Amino acid sequence: MKRPAELSPRLEDALARWEGGTSRRDFLKTSGIFVLGFSGVSGIGVAGLGRHGSGGPGEANLYPDPDFLQLDSWLVVHEDGTATFYVGKTDGGQGTGTAMRQMMCDELDLAYDRATLVMGRTDMTVDQGGSGGSDAIERDALPARRVAAEARRVLLELASERFEVPADELRVSEGVISVASDPTRTATYGELIGGRRFDVALTGRNVNETTGLASVKPVQELKIVGQSVPRYDIPAKVDGSLEWAIDVKLPGMVHARNVRPPFAGARLVSLDESSVRDIPGFIRVFREGNYVAVVCEREEQAIQAAESLAVEWERPEAAPFPPSEDLFDYMRGATPVGAGTGSSPRPREEGDPDAALTGAATVVEAAYDIPFQGHTAIGPAHAVADPSDGQMTVYTNDMKPYSHRTGIAEFLGMPPEQVRVIWMEGPQLYGRTAADDAGFEAAYLARELGRPVRMQWMRHEETAWDTKGPAFAIDLRGGLDEAGNAVALDYRARIANYAHVGYNQADTVLIAQLMGIRPERPAPGGGRGPDEMYHIPNRRDETQAVRFPLAFETPLRTGNLRDPNGPQTTFAGESFIDEMAAAANADPVEFRLRLLSGTTEDDTTFRRARSIAVVEAAAEAYGWDARPSPRAPGDGRILTGRGISYAYRIQTTVATIAEVEVDRESGRVLVKRMVCAHDCGLVINPDGLENTIQGNLLHGISRTLFEEVQFDGEKVTSVDWRTHPTLTHMDAPERIDVAIVNGDPNPDRPDLPHYGAGEPSHRTVPAAVANAIHDATGVRMRRIPLRPERVLEELAAAGL
Amino acid sequence: MSEVTLRVNGETHALDVDPATPLLYVLRNDLGLRGPRFGCGLGQCGTCTVLMDGRAIRSCMRPVSRAEGEITTLEGLSTDGELDPVQQAWIDEQVPQCGYCQNGQILTAKALLDRNPTPSDEEIRQGMNGALCRCMTYYRVQSAVRRASDAMTNGAGGANGTGEAGGEVDR
Numbered sequence: 001m002k003r004p005a006e007l008s009p010r011l012e013d014a015l016a017r018w019e020g021g022t023s024r025r026d027f028l029k030t031s032g033i034f035v036l037g038f039s040g041v042s043g044i045g046v047a048g049l050g051r052h053g054s055g056g057p058g059e060a061n062l063y064p065d066p067d068f069l070q071l072d073s074w075l076v077v078h079e080d081g082t083a084t085f086y087v088g089k090t091d092g093g094q095g096t097g098t099a100m101r102q103m104m105c106d107e108l109d110l111a112y113d114r115a116t117l118v119m120g121r122t123d124m125t126v127d128q129g130g131s132g133g134s135d136a137i138e139r140d141a142l143p144a145r146r147v148a149a150e151a152r153r154v155l156l157e158l159a160s161e162r163f164e165v166p167a168d169e170l171r172v173s174e175g176v177i178s179v180a181s182d183p184t185r186t187a188t189y190g191e192l193i194g195g196r197r198f199d200v201a202l203t204g205r206n207v208n209e210t211t212g213l214a215s216v217k218p219v220q221e222l223k224i225v226g227q228s229v230p231r232y233d234i235p236a237k238v239d240g241s242l243e244w245a246i247d248v249k250l251p252g253m254v255h256a257r258n259v260r261p262p263f264a265g266a267r268l269v270s271l272d273e274s275s276v277r278d279i280p281g282f283i284r285v286f287r288e289g290n291y292v293a294v295v296c297e298r299e300e301q302a303i304q305a306a307e308s309l310a311v312e313w314e315r316p317e318a319a320p321f322p323p324s325e326d327l328f329d330y331m332r333g334a335t336p337v338g339a340g341t342g343s344s345p346r347p348r349e350e351g352d353p354d355a356a357l358t359g360a361a362t363v364v365e366a367a368y369d370i371p372f373q374g375h376t377a378i379g380p381a382h383a384v385a386d387p388s389d390g391q392m393t394v395y396t397n398d399m400k401p402y403s404h405r406t407g408i409a410e411f412l413g414m415p416p417e418q419v420r421v422i423w424m425e426g427p428q429l430y431g432r433t434a435a436d437d438a439g440f441e442a443a444y445l446a447r448e449l450g451r452p453v454r455m456q457w458m459r460h461e462e463t464a465w466d467t468k469g470p471a472f473a474i475d476l477r478g479g480l481d482e483a484g485n486a487v488a489l490d491y492r493a494r495i496a497n498y499a500h501v502g503y504n505q506a507d508t509v510l511i512a513q514l515m516g517i518r519p520e521r522p523a524p525g526g527g528r529g530p531d532e533m534y535h536i537p538n539r540r541d542e543t544q545a546v547r548f549p550l551a552f553e554t555p556l557r558t559g560n561l562r563d564p565n566g567p568q569t570t571f572a573g574e575s576f577i578d579e580m581a582a583a584a585n586a587d588p589v590e591f592r593l594r595l596l597s598g599t600t601e602d603d604t605t606f607r608r609a610r611s612i613a614v615v616e617a618a619a620e621a622y623g624w625d626a627r628p629s630p631r632a633p634g635d636g637r638i639l640t641g642r643g644i645s646y647a648y649r650i651q652t653t654v655a656t657i658a659e660v661e662v663d664r665e666s667g668r669v670l671v672k673r674m675v676c677a678h679d680c681g682l683v684i685n686p687d688g689l690e691n692t693i694q695g696n697l698l699h700g701i702s703r704t705l706f707e708e709v710q711f712d713g714e715k716v717t718s719v720d721w722r723t724h725p726t727l728t729h730m731d732a733p734e735r736i737d738v739a740i741v742n743g744d745p746n747p748d749r750p751d752l753p754h755y756g757a758g759e760p761s762h763r764t765v766p767a768a769v770a771n772a773i774h775d776a777t778g779v780r781m782r783r784i785p786l787r788p789e790r791v792l793e794e795l796a797a798a799g800l
Numbered sequence: 801m802s803e804v805t806l807r808v809n810g811e812t813h814a815l816d817v818d819p820a821t822p823l824l825y826v827l828r829n830d831l832g833l834r835g836p837r838f839g840c841g842l843g844q845c846g847t848c849t850v851l852m853d854g855r856a857i858r859s860c861m862r863p864v865s866r867a868e869g870e871i872t873t874l875e876g877l878s879t880d881g882e883l884d885p886v887q888q889a890w891i892d893e894q895v896p897q898c899g900y901c902q903n904g905q906i907l908t909a910k911a912l913l914d915r916n917p918t919p920s921d922e923e924i925r926q927g928m929n930g931a932l933c934r935c936m937t938y939y940r941v942q943s944a945v946r947r948a949s950d951a952m953t954n955g956a957g958g959a960n961g962t963g964e965a966g967g968e969v970d971r
Contacts, residue, residue, distance in 0.1 A: 093897030093935050230894060237899035238890045238906065239883060240835035240874035247834045280818070299829055300821045303841075378839055378847060378934040379900045427900040428935050459840040687894055691940065695897050698936030721844040721932060729928040732938035734921070 062391055063420040068126040068207040071154070071200040074147040075104070081175050081190030083108065083115045087144055088128030088207070089136045090120040090399045091233070092429040094695075094758050095688035096136045098231045102684055103141050106224045107148035107216055109172045110189070117232075120423030122405045128207055130400035131429060132503075132560075134756030137684060138651065141754065143210035147202065150212025154200055158192045218750030219682055228687035233425070245424035246456075248384040248395040253452040254283055255299040256445050257306035259292040260461055261514075263714040264554045265316035268292065275310035285309065286445060290553060291514035293445060295453065303458070315714065320550030324710045328369045328783075331473040331494045336544035337524050347492075348528070351538030356488035360479025364583045367475045368572035369783045370766075372468040372496070372709035375561055376724055379427035380462035381434035384454045385446035392419045392443055397426020398435040400503050407436075407504030408443045411512065419443075430699075432503050432559030434466040437510040444511060460719040465510065467559025468709055470497035470525070474572035479538075484584030486595060488538040489576075493569065497525030498547035501559040513552045522551060525558070527565050530573030531648050533608045535598030555716040556709075566649060566763030567703055571784060574645040574767030578629065578774065587626040588644050588771065589619045605753070606745055610653040610679045613743025615646050617677035618655035621739040629771070630778040633800065637665055640672075643771025649760035651753070652680040653743065656697065656764035660772040664795055667788030671701050671733050671769060676761050679741040682754040690738045693761050697736060700765025702727035708785050804864050808833070809876030819865030824848045826864045827873060835874025835903045839932075846904035846931035856911035874903045877910065886910045889948035897935035904931045909945045917953050919945070 066073040066086070076084045085104045091097040101117040108115075120130055128140045152172065159177040160167040169180050177192070179185040188194075204210040219225075236242035261268070268290045276282055281297035282305055294305040322330040357363055383396040392414060398404045401421040409416040421439070429435065434457060442455035457465075472495050479488035499522040501508045507519040525545035548556065581591035592615055602608040618624075622642070633639050639662045646655040659673040674697050683689055706725045709718045718724035744752060770781045779794045806813045808831060815830055822841070827833045827850065839847030841860045848860040851872040859867075877884040883891070886909050896902045905928070912919060912927040919927060924945045933941070 093899060230891070231896075234891055234894060234896055234899070237896045237902055238887045239878055240833070240903070242899075243834065244837075244900070246837060247828075249829075249832070298821075299825045300818065376934065377900075378845060378898075378932060379837060380839075425899065428898040456838065459842060459844075691894060691897065691937075694939050695935050695937060698938060699934075702936060720840060720842055726932055726934065727936055727938070728930075728932065729925045729938050729942065732925070732936075732942065736939055 063123040063417055065122070066124060066126045068143075068210050069202045069204065071147055071150060071198040071202055071212065073126050074144070075108070075151050077151070077189045077193050079190050079194035081114065081188045081194060083110055083189070085115060085117045085144070085148070086125040087117060087119055087140070088125045088130065088402065089140055090131045090401065090423050090429065092131055092399060092758070094692045095231045095685060096131070097233065098229060098688060099137055099684040100141055100144055101232070102224045102227070102229055103145050104148040106222045107145045108152050110175045112224050112229055114175060120401045121420070122401050122422075123420040126207055127402045130398070130402055130423070132400060132431070134650065134652070134758035134760065136756070136758070137680075137754050138756040139208055143204070143208060145216045146211045146214070149214040149216050150200065150202065151198065153212065153214035154198055155189055155192050159187050162187055162192070219752045220750055225682070225684050226686070228685055231688060237425075242425060245384070245395050245397040245426045246379060246382050248424070248454070250384065250386055250452040253384065253454055254295050254297055254449070255302040256293050256295045256442065256453050256455045257302040258441065258455075258457065258461060259294065259306050259309050259311060260465060261290055261313055261553070263313065263315050264320035264556070265550045266290065266313040267316070269312040269314050271312070272310040276305040276308050279305050279308065284449065286448060289515040291511050293441065295445060295449060299456070316550065318549050319713045320554055321548040321556055321711065321713070323713050324371065324708075327371065327471055327496075328473045331471065331496055331546050334494070334546040336494070337498050337547050339544070347540050347542030349540050353488050353490045353538040353540040356538035357477055357479045357490060360487055361482045362480040362583050364478045364480070364576070364580050365476065366576055366579055366780070366782060367473070368575060370472040370474075370568040370571060371784060372471045372556060372558075373561065373703055373707045374463055374468055374709050374718065374724055375430060375433045375466050376463050376726065377427040377433055377466070380457040380459055381438035381466070382426070382454070382456045383435065383439040383442040384452060385439070385442035386452040387446040387450060388452070390418070392447065394419070394421045394439050394443055395424055396421060396435055396439045397424060397429060398439055398504070399429035399433075403504040404436065404439050407506050407509065408440055410506040411440055411509070412443060412447055430562035431564065432467050432501060432561075434462060434510075436504050440509045441511050463719050463724050464716040465555045467501050467557050467561070469561030469564065469568070470495050470500070470527075470558040472565075472568040472572070474569070476572060476576040478576060478580045480580060480584050484586055486534070486536045486580055489536045490540045491529045491542065491573065492540070493527065493529065493543040493572070495525060495527045495543055495545050495565070496548070497527060497545050497558045499523055499551040499557065500525045501557050510557075518552060527569070530569040531566070532573060532646065533611045533648065534577070534592075534595035536595065556711065562699065563649065563759035563762045566647070566759065567700060567766050570645065570647045570763040571766035571770065574647065574764070575770050575780070575782065578643065578767070578771040579780065582629055582774070585628045588629055589615060589624055590626060592644070592646055605651045606743070607648055607651065607653060609745055610741075610743035611646065611648060614653045614655040614677040614679050614741050615644070617739045617741045618644065618657050618675050621677060621737050622657045622675040624657070629775040631775055633777055638663055639776040641772045641774070641776025643768050643773070643775050645764040645767035645771060647760070647763050649756070649763060651755040652678070652757060652760040654678050654761045654764050656761060656768045658765070658768035658772045660769060660776060662773055662776050662791065664777075664800055667790070667792035667795065669705055669769070669773060669786055669788075669791060670731065673735045674733050675737045675739065676764070677739040677741050678757065678761055679743045680755040680757045680760070681742070681744070682752045683740055684754060686740065689740065689757055692757050693738050694736055696759065696762040697765055698727055698732060700762045701731065701733070701769065704766040704769045704784060704786060705731065706785050706787065806864065806867060806871060807869065808871045809873060815864075817864060819863060821864050822860050823850070823862045823864045823867045823871075824859040827859060827871075833873050833875055837900060837903060839901065839904070844932070845901070846908060847901050849904040849907040849931070851907055851911060854911060854914055856908050874906060877906070884910065885951040886913065886944075886948040889944040889951060893940050893944040893947060895937055895940040895944050897937055901931065901933045905933065905937070905941050909941070909948065913945070913949055913952060918949055
């Protein structure tokens, strides 16, 4: 049987229970017939008469997909009555795993500490897509809850047979079933099914619909859900014992580093291997098209070889993109992608915005600019690939291990069954990071070399070449009537998002681009305006993509970055609503509530009512003093103000208030305090939610005040933490208040849904900060990031 | 290659490596330690932090030949399975998100508190400033430093106390 040389202890822990007989994989592979054997020493053993027999090296179909329509794929009850859950999600540090374990324990009626949870292993956990879109709690927890409820139902059925008592005359408490009329008659889950398969088929057209016969519990009966259970992953992260993806070491493993083109669009003319051949431990230089990598026995040797390799590159004839200081002029002046071909997306329109603007008593206009921003993960991308026996195992922190697997299989021309991806902990995963790219590179090099390869990106590579959140240039016009009511809103955005890179695509991943592979149809790069529930009768929402001369092999490749487009569009939208409120001489909170209350219509998730609830809750938690902005600036060096911003994302509604200090001499902006009112429905883990929101807010401050990818006409010049700065301890707010809101009109309903929280609050931050600066100074900051020199410039222009 | 002697977490290691090799790679790849992690290789982020004779240093910048003195990594903070009060405070405050940088946060805090057991809020912000976190857990990190400070100064167990002394401190 093929087993990886070393696995994370956490996974091994989950697997260890099967070591007496067979592996989890074979457990899943076996058909309904099984032999149960007891041996006093090794405990239980399950041997199967499987469809595939025992997996030997080179065997086809070595890593089949766990079948989501089998209960055994999701959940195992062990002989001692503990359980292991298997979910196809990953955890980027928001406590997703802990929350899912809470929910599944609750449905199963098992104490939280009697279960473990395995995530994101393509050969062991059903394909739920991994992470993305803040959807784990909102969407993927539902099948997880249902299968756990189904397991409980089946266990009750087994007990019913054993006791010859109808199931509805049984009681369940923490993994023990008892007869209601005779509580001395009990059976533990372990006694009923421990170590054996449920062999229960589930139904559902896709993994999200997976269900058994049982219903999930009403909210009122959930006991573990709603508790601030400490995260299970934290102790091992604090004492240094956790094995991360970066720690994986395999026998015979070698170290790789990439050599990137020094200019965007550069063509490799020649390379001189003799420049590195004498480096101790040197193994090989790989070159395919413009992709270059070096492999050495030791890590520091590979770094030295990558730095020393003599490569001749040729500049492209045309400039690949404008320098960053000309970016927004370029974007506004460029011809949009698809213009004149009929394929340009049509604007969304309601009413007659042009006529309403013409007839408005007051017209407000403003333009907002948001640059490219990077993921710039704290740990540069990395992966280990093991090609043993003609298979491929990739150890990665990629948040989407399933598409990582299929993408790598496609790229290498291997059947997916021979590829598996093992997700392990790593630096934050807020979207389409370079973890995708590093895994493909490791797998390619491992296959070529026939040895396990560890790929590690360097800092300059991570910052310059990781995918970017797209730049926006947004123009807004708004109309107010005589009474100061908003009657028109015209939103027109340009987004630099052409050839947007998707997740784990074999034809857009960086190594493929550099090898000369091109997608048949590059992503056109659309977008849409901010997500809010304002009732404004006449509106236009138009987003057009623009492209640069160079669309591929460019470090300005865009990909999903936390809450893709949300911070950018909400910055413009919520800054502009504030500008309209100021023009109407209205209090910013009151103005927003008026816009949200302009209709009584709502959607099925009550997003309008829940929007009103968060705006009101934020104002109350902050102690908002109603008055128009700006306040009269004081005479002192430090000016203070507060600003609000509101948005929804999918079903979650958020309102955030920032309180800032602006230093009029240095231009430094300090966010002193933040209040966030957040309605994501049913809360699974309040403390975990609060930590997630705090991270969202601070990441938002970082993007608002500091982050910008800079480039000259031929390369990205942001290559480290000085040239792509980030928030530091000195910039953290002194106080953050999170108000958990439940604005559902029927908040006690038993089926109260749980929505996502991984991203929604993030988008509210830039406008809240900019609105607070306006409140403090009367100056409107419309260009992100709000760095001191820009603040000083605007203050000077305003005579402050 | 040449012989280099290292004192790490109370043990002495004789290693045959290029003396210019950054300490980080020797700790990780030769000694199999997981606490110090690669973040930038430039000394800018603090992810690779280790203690050298109690001072926080950046192991990505330090040639192994110049790693004199007693090196302590995250693994070496706890003694006989008992967590350092700083580590305990990190658990009590549920600080980490992804946790990748927390090695640097914890060891920077440890060095700070050993130097100044009762730092003011401003001293915490300044003392911790070089430790970057992209999950932006700064708010909880600062709370945890305050909690650890309370535990270490008020707790009966002193520097290697149980950590329970700080258990009731409000966030």
